[in-house]
Amino acid sequence: MNKSLRLAIEGNIGVGKSTLLNTLPAQLGDNWFPLPERADEDPEFRRLLNEFYADPNKRVNLQAWITNSRIEECKTLRADSNYIFERSFIGDMIFCHANFMRHERPSGELLGFYYDIMKAAKDHPLDALIYLKASPETCHSRILDRSRAAEDGIPMSYIRYLHGCYETHLPEIARTLNIPVIEIDWESFQKTEYVAEKLENFIQNGIYGTTIRKIA
Template identity: 25%
Template sequence: MLLRPLRGWAAGALRLVRPGSPRSPASGPRPRGAHRGAWSPDKDRGQEKEKKSVICIEGNIASGKTTCLKFFSNTTDVEVLTEPVHKWRNVHGHNPLGLMYDDASRWGLTLQTYVQLTMLEQHMHPQMTPVRLMERSIYSARYIFVENLYRSGKMPAVDYVVLSEWFDWIIRNIDVSIDLIVYLRTTPETCYQRLKMRCREEEKLIPLEYLDAIHCLYEEWLIKGSLFPVAAPVLVIDADYHMEKMLELFEQNRKRILTPEKRKHGL
C-alpha cells in the first residue's frame, strides 16, 4: 500500500518533465544541479530557482542536527525543514518507525519506502526563502539507512534493489539537487550518551553498535568519498562538544553555511 503514493509521485513527475529531455537509465545520473531547469520551460522562473540555496544538515542520530536547525531558524530569509518524524510515527494510526526499530527485518522496507516518499516531499516543497536548511535528505535516507539495513542482513536483496531502483529514478527525473552538506561529525559514544539523556520512545531500543554502523557509513560517504557520489560540497563540523561550544561553532560557520557566494568559490 505504501508504494501507491510513490507511484503517484512518479506519474506526476513524468507529466512535469519537459518534452524531449533525455531519460534513458543508460545515460547515468546527471551532474548535481543539471536538472534544476527541468521543472519549468519559463527561463525567468528557472533563474529565480537558481538563486535559492538548499543546505542539508547531516549526521548520526543525536549528532546535534536539531540544535543546529534551531540556531539558524530565526535568521532572516532562512527556512527550516525538519525530518518528518511525526509522519513516520503515525501513518493512519500505524507507527512504522517504532515497528522498524522493534523488528528491522520485517519492517525495514515498509519504513524506508515511506521515508523515501516523505523526504521527496521535503525536497519538492515550494521554497519561499533564499536559503533552506533541511534535516538530512533523500540521499542519506538511501546511502546511510537503507544501506545499513542491507549490509546488516536485515533487508533482503530484492527489497534493497527495489528501493535503489526507485531512488535512482528519482534523482534522474526529479530536481532534488542540493548546494551544501553540513556534516555534524560525532563519535558513536557521544551520540549514545545523548540518546540516553533525551529518552525518545523509539530510541530506547537503539544499541551502540547501530550508532557505530551509521557513523561508519557517514564516514565512507562524506569523508572518504568511497561509498556513493556526494551530491554537494561538504562542510565538516566536529560536534562532540557541549551545547555552548556547538553554538559558538555554528556562529563561526554562519557565512560558510548561509552565504551562496562562499559556496560558489569552494569551502
C-alpha cells in the first residue's frame, strides 16, 4: 500500500466506536494509529457540555470547540502514517443537522459555521468512513451500561432522533464529499478481524470515489 490513509469510525452515541477503535489498528498493521476523541476528558469540554444542556442557544459553542480541536489535531498528523479517527468532521456536520439546521430559518452564523466544517472536511479529506449501525434502543442500553459522566441523562428520544439524522444525512454528506462509506451492522459487536478483513478488501480494491456505500 503506497498511499497513507485516513479513515473514520462514525455512528450514534453509544454504538461502540471507541470499542472498535481500541482494537482495529493492531489488526491492520504496524503503521496504523488510533485517534480517540478525548473530549470527555477535557475540563473545557465538560463546561461546554453543561452549557449545551442548560441553554440550547449556546449549543454552537460546544460544537465549535470540538471542530476546532479536530482541525488542530489534523495539522499534527504525519504524511507517512495511517490514521483511524473516532468521529470526524462528518459527525460534526451531522451534529449540526441534529441541533441547529432543523430550525425553520437557521441564522447566518449557524449556516456559516456548517460550511466552515465542510471546508475543514475538504481540507483534511477521509479516504473512507466506517459507519457502525445499531438500533437506538441498543445504543441507549450501551450508554447506560458504560455509565460515562459526560453522557449522564441523555434521553432515549435524543438517541432515536440522532439515529434518524445519521440515516438521512450521512449518505448525503458522504456523497457530497465523495467519501465511500462501509456500513457494518453493529447491533451485536462483530469480531475486529471481521472489520479488518472488510477494510483490507476495500483498500486492495482501490475503489475510492467509485461507490458511496458498501454494505458489509
